Amino acid sequence: MSLLRIFSKPRWQSKDASIRRDAVASDDDPALLPLLAGMAREDVDASVRLAALKRLADPGLCQSAARDDVDPAVRKTAAQLLLDLLSGTHAKAPSLNDRMRLLRAQDEQKLLEHVALNAPEAELRLAALQRVERMPFVLDRVTDDADSGVRMAALGRIDNERQLERISERSRKSDKTISRLAAERAQALRIERGDASAITTHARDLCEQFERLLREGGHIEAAQGLCAAWTRIAERAPAELTTRFQNARDLHERSRDPQQLARLRQQTADRVEFKSRLESLELQLRQPDPAAYADLQCGFAELEKLHARIADSDESSSAGLSTRFARVGAQISALTPATEPSVKPSAAPAQASQDQAAAREASKVAARQTRLAEQKQHAERLQLAIEAAAKAIDAGHSAAAREAHAEITHLRRKMQTIPASLREALADVESEYARIRQWQDWGDRNRRQQLLKELETLPASGLHPDALSTRVREMQAEWANLNRIEGGKAAPNTGMEARFHALCRDAFKAAKPYFEKRAELRKQGSGQVSEFIGQTKTTLRDENLSPRDALRIRHDAAQALHGLDRVDPRERKSLAADLKQILAALDERIKAANVQIGNDKDALIKKALALSELTDTRQAISHARELQKRWQQAGSGHRNRDQAQWKAFRSAIDSVFSRADSERAELNAKQQQALDAAAALCSELETLISADSEPERSAVHALEAQWRELGCSDSALRKRFQAAQESLRVRAANTRQRERRAGFESWMAHYTLLRQLERNEMDPAGFLITREAQPALNMAAEAMQARADAVLGGNAIATVDVARVLDCVLELESLAGIEPPEEDRQRRMDLQLEKLSARMRGQQAIAPEQSLCELLDRWLALGPVDDAHASLESRFLHALGKALDTLG
Template sequence: MSLARFFSKPRWQSKDESVRRDAVATDKHPELIDSLPRLVREDTDPGVRIAALKRLADPGLAQAMATDDRDEGVRKTARNLWIELLAGTHAAAPSLVDRIRLLRAQDDQRLIEQIATTAPEADLRLAALQRVDKAALILDRVTADPDAAVRLAALERVGEEAQLARIVERTRKTDKTISRLANERLETLRVERGDPATIEARARQLCEQMERVLREGDGSDEATRIAATWQRIADKATPQLVTRYENARELYDLSRDPDQIAKLRQRALDRQHIESELAAIEQGLGSASARTDCEALQQRFGTLAELHSAYANDNDEASAAVSVRFTRLGARLAALQSMPETIESEAMAIAQAEARLDQEAANAARSEHLAATRAEQASRQKEATEALHAAIVATSEAIQAGKSAEAHQCHAKVSRLRRQMKVVPAALRDSLADIESEYAKIAEWQRWSDNERRQQLCEELEVLPETGLHPDALATRVREIQAEWAHMDQIEARPARAADGIARRFRALCQKAIEPAKPYFEKRDELRKQGTGETAALIAEVRAAVAAEEIDSRALADLRKQAADALRSLDRVGPRERKNLAAELKAVLTAIDGRVDAQHALVETAKTDLIARAVALSEVSDLRTAMSQARDLQKVWQKSGNGRRSRDQAQWKQFRAALDAVFARADSERDARAAEEKQVLESAAALCAELEALAAAGSIPERSDVQRIENDWRALGIRDAALRQRFESARDSLARIGARHARQQRRAEFDIWLAHYSLCRNLERGEIESSVFESSRSALAPLTLAAVELDSRIEPVVAGDEVSDSDVDALRDCVLEIEQLAGIEPPSEDRQRRMDLQVEKLSARMRGVQAPAPGNALRDLIATWSSLGPISDEDSVLESRFKHALLASLETLD
């Protein structure tokens, strides 16, 4: 039985830190796995603690070691492991639910911030972000986090206007949703702060949105959203915008109220009836022949007065026009009624005669016209009738759907077709009359709402100069208002005279609104004149440079870039000069390109000559001369300049191929040298492999074999660092094998003693019989160390004689001496006794007694221990101490 096996321990309990580290990292012994938590906390070597910590990968232990361990390296490793486990980047990381729970228990802001930026799961980053207080990190997450939900949550944490403005700018092109939400929050903050410009812009935007919904005739959800947004700024908006919004909202509500729609339709019918009655009364006045006829008309007019009084209550443009017509007709009736009957009769006769003449003239003209166009109308009647019918149907559908803009377009088409047809077919007259009636209602409604919008546009023009807009923005807004005005006129399709008064006011306000921007435009005209001059100067400079005999290619390229930039930035010159300057710039660019082409031709010619000279080098017999000339040609090639890229690349391939043919002549020599070097390296690798095989055998090789390998190695003269290191490593392995073999030979007698001593202790404790002891002892190697003492101790036990226990003091002295020899400190209760023994030895040396060598001293102690007789169970601790000290002494024994 070997001494190493008797005192063997697991590798993870070795005194060698490197062995322990390797065992903790790789061994799979169950006891080691159970002991990992203790090793993390208690092992003396930081490397072992780190290895156990990494293998265990326990979040709680890693967190504790990150703050409690005495070694900085262990703390750093534990913190990194803790972060990886918590972030989920480690293979043994807990589940997401557990990591979120662990994160909620953390107070380290640095850790939380790192998790918020590096965790792979969006839920974990979101949980960490909710506990982050650093504004810069929150701002970074808004723009940099890959998950949309995390970005939105981070945006909710931003509450400063400056930060929101930066977010809007950063995400303007990368994240439209974040940019829009940040802009809305920014405007909300400014509104809450009471910023006048923001409030006015938001209020104007809401007014325009409500007016658009009103014109399009749908969008109840959008109207509800607009109303909810308006409530937040209603008390802060200007009175003009409040009035504008309330008018648009009122019109929208009216358009959605069936009762109001019915009322408006009835009002349109009343107006149509009043106008038809007034026309009939006017026609009756032209044909009345006596006072009785006038009285009948007067009675009919009185019946119409009741309907007119109800219709005229609403004070608008249409009712005012009807009232004026009604008043004039009443005055005419009263005048006719007061005239004498004879004069009245004469006037009636004259009027009837004039009417007959007019009717006859009209009939004659109509007959001629009808005769001239009858053939053409007949050929197009069917097609026009079908088109008119389709237009009438489309107009009816648009009116029923409440789409006013589409209804205007369809009605315009109906009117155009009616003008083309001249005579509407009888089959379409009823439907056309119905459409005209319905369209009159919707047109009345449209004019009503558009007049309100025109008034709002005029009010906006009045305050526009005071808004502080940039002149370009001011001019753009004026153009937008003018376009909207023209669009309303176009939709309504009404004559310009219907809005002469408000139109004159509108034109005047447009002139007044643009007045503050005139200085800016004048200054811009001056800058454009300056830009025109600079561009003209650049053109002159480029022309002079192109005309020069010699010019630097780089300077020519710079001039071309300047000319191209000037061509792209012609908006800095006046509009009238742009066309001419653009033509001149294109001309000078063409001239530059011609000059560049000429230079490229010269470069191409020079490189062609160099290629011919390079090809001629293949005929030079002297290799060194050819290679020297090839290098000179390379330098000349570099100085020859650059031509067109495609041509340069093609010529370079030809030039390179010619030079490669020269350099290829030297490749054979290099290949030979490389082959020789390769053979030497292979021989050296074979020697290393042979030496490594001797070391791997585990036994001491023949000295002649090692000497032969070393001689061959020295003869090769290897300079390769890797092979030299490999050879030295194999030689060191052989040296360690030799040292280990010598050590085993020195320890052989101790191993034999230990085997015999173990059998002796088994016999003394009664664990084996005498016969078994004799047979087992005969199988062991002969005892050479303390044989007499051990035999003396065994004989009485074998004979069955009673044997007394050994002297405890002698045992303790023997243990203290071998512990001193091994360098082991005794327990506190034995320190004084050991000091006494040391004093005795010191006295002996002072008397001239020489101390024995460590090996002899160890043999003497083993002989003494063997002679002390059986050891009781109470003294087994001393025996354990003796074995431990013996093993330690053998480790240091040379």
């Protein structure tokens, strides 16, 4: 292992974005955790920022990233993560109280709708739904939300009639409460805007409810509620329904007023007595007896007194009795009184024997005693029945009163005479019950007419066939209940009865096509379920059926069982039995498979625990990964046991990876140390470069030796160190070049002063002073001094040899790599041939730098060039500069 890996940085500080991303997603370095928030906001790589967001799962960071991050993919993922966190579907979601608090700070409709749709807590869904503004979404929540409270709250926000009607129809079978409330709210909205049909329907319902209350009995609170509801529509209700409701309410109030009740009871009693006596007189008139003329007249006179008390009544029955009373008076007046004929006593029958007479007398006595005992018993039961009927009538419980009166009628048929002590109470009960029955008969007739009217309009009402069928059955049940209440006296209503049944048949006929189509679909559904059962039974015979396939088939079988309402009802029982049998068989297989899966996973857990004993971490990690693959291949068993086993297995596997993480952290620390040491060597070498003085070679060699010992493999540090070495080499080369050029540059400075002196451009004194200021000359110094002394001494200057001067210029141009003019090329070629011949004779070549020094010495020795050949001097100086550049 290299020292670089020992001293390397942590993975989350790597310049490689993929390595940094993996570290952010999974490393548990304590130094990393506090930096995740900053990396989620500021890291240069989008995938690293996204990994930090997912690991932290912080709603605040997610919201900031969704709004401000520069990368669209990060914004999109952060927005989705925020939705999952606030709705509670994320594994790291905050608590409910925190999510409720965070939700209050959100205004984005998309987020509110997501929470209202996906949050597992009804409280959170309700809080989000209350702030959703898009009404189609609220409309869906009324029927689709799992919590009744949320559905009710959503319904409270709907104020559109058509939407409420659609909700009522959609939830008719799934949620009858919502369906009823939606229908009531739609009806209330129609009434509020003045819809005549809705007002009429509501008014009729209130009348029916009040009449039902009168028939069956009810509390005062119920009557008060109906009156309050009627008050809201009283001004807009139809006149006939207003009269009908007022009559029902008056009857109810009369039954509650003691004085009015007493007056009604007295009127009823007088009417009953009058009717009884009138019927007696009518019976006597059917078989007239002239001898009883006086009795008829006496009875008629007493009947007149009663007639005077009931004549002022507004009851229709009183008018009929008056008509009958007048007819009886006319018939009595038409009778002629006759003399009562004498009656002769007939001959007495023959007397029976004394023994037979005694036996008959004893039998009569015994029979009389038995009858007396029975009559006494019946009288006691009659008294109880009268008391119960009176109590029920006073309380307004018509159903109990009807049962008690039926008992009274049954007892009266068995009793020969009514005891005097019970006659008055019986008369009161009979009169009151007759009044109640009269009210009930009137109400029942009206209700029957209403049912017939509704049945006439039902086929064209547009109701769903199921709703139509349900309504018809409800009306049939109500009609049968009216027949039962009336005690089977259907003769007066025979025509209505026939019409009712005919209308029921017509209503069912309108829905017949639908039911036929549904029957066809149910037949198809039965065939599909039967086919599924056959295929499933064939599949169950396969002993190699996998647990996954068994679970899938069980899911399909459960769905088929729950969907049996789509099959023929006559086949549901047998199909349900087959499906339940399949489910039982599948459960047995799944149970056995779960046991096997649990045993296999127990074995894997033991092997995972044994990995802690392996000393080779790499081998342990390899085995752990292999066990993870085998765990996945083992499948899923029973949920509770599977979760417990997974925790144990995960704990054992995590311990192996934790050990690897520890070793990796230690290795990373060593690698970081090696990198720090390499960086320190680079810095030290760069410090030597930046120093003003030339670095010592020993120090540089020592740093290079340490670098080679580290064996750094980091490309950036390696390039950095190589760049520092290259800088050192360039600096040394530049120093050597400056040292080489220093002598030639000094010669050029002295030569320039010499030529100024030779051209009389500078006086001798100035020449000497300026030369002293120049650096010392270390090449061709004697020739330079000789030229200067000749001028300073006033000696005559000899004429230069132009040919030698040209040769010197050509040699210098050849050394500098400069092409000569056309006229001098031959001479240069000759000079080159001479040099070549000299080398061929064994003469050793002279170094360029030495050759240059000799040329300078020769140039000075040739003497000053006159103005006529100044171009040669210019060529010489130009070639000298190029030669110096070439030599470096």
